[in-house]
Amino acid sequence: MQRDDATHAPATIETVELTEERQPAISLEELVPDVATEAAPSASPQRGPIGAPGLRTARIVKVSGRTATIALRGARGEIEAELAPEVERELIEEAAAHKDSVLVEVDGEGAVVVGVVQTRKPREVRVTGERVVVEADREVLLRAGRAALRLREDGDVELVGSRISAASRGLFRIVGRILRLN
DSSP: OHHHHHHHHHHHHHHHHHHHHHSOSSOHHHHOHHHHHHHHHHTSGGGTTSOSSEEEEEEEEEEETTEEEEEETTOSSOEEEEEOTTSOHHHHHHHHHTTOEEEEEEETTEEEEEEEEOOSOOSOOOOOSSOOOOOOSSEEEEEETTEEEEEETTSOEEEEOSSOOOOOSSOOOOOOSOOOOO
8 A cells, every 4th residue: 555655645736836936936027027017108098199119000081292291090189100211101091082091000109101001902903114024934814804915034925805906006026937827
């Protein structure tokens, strides 16, 4: 019987030791005292409608220069926010026109618009610029309904449609080793 008690005793001791190891000896506030002291001022009423520091979403009300009037989600009223240097004003104006949300960085000094948040698939995609490049390693396919244009890496170009029209205001040249009509 002594042998049986001795077998059970270490298991009980191990269970007690594991339970003691899981209980924290130090609280989080003691481990990171700076966080506790920094969090206290942010809760003060001096922050106004902005709220606690962090990232928030907002709606653009109007844009004037590099400043935007925004309505933070979940807050009442409107506030002024600067546009981050890397954010283009035209992008923010487009977000305002489409009623898209923007991402705002809020800190003790105010708010800064740092980007646009995409919340739905676009119905229309516009690509504009001085030069637009679409490049693929194997294949580029443009398709709309029953029409398609395929460009392959080996140089094959395939154009398919119910009716294909081509017009030129100047010279219209078709060059190939072999031309086949029907």
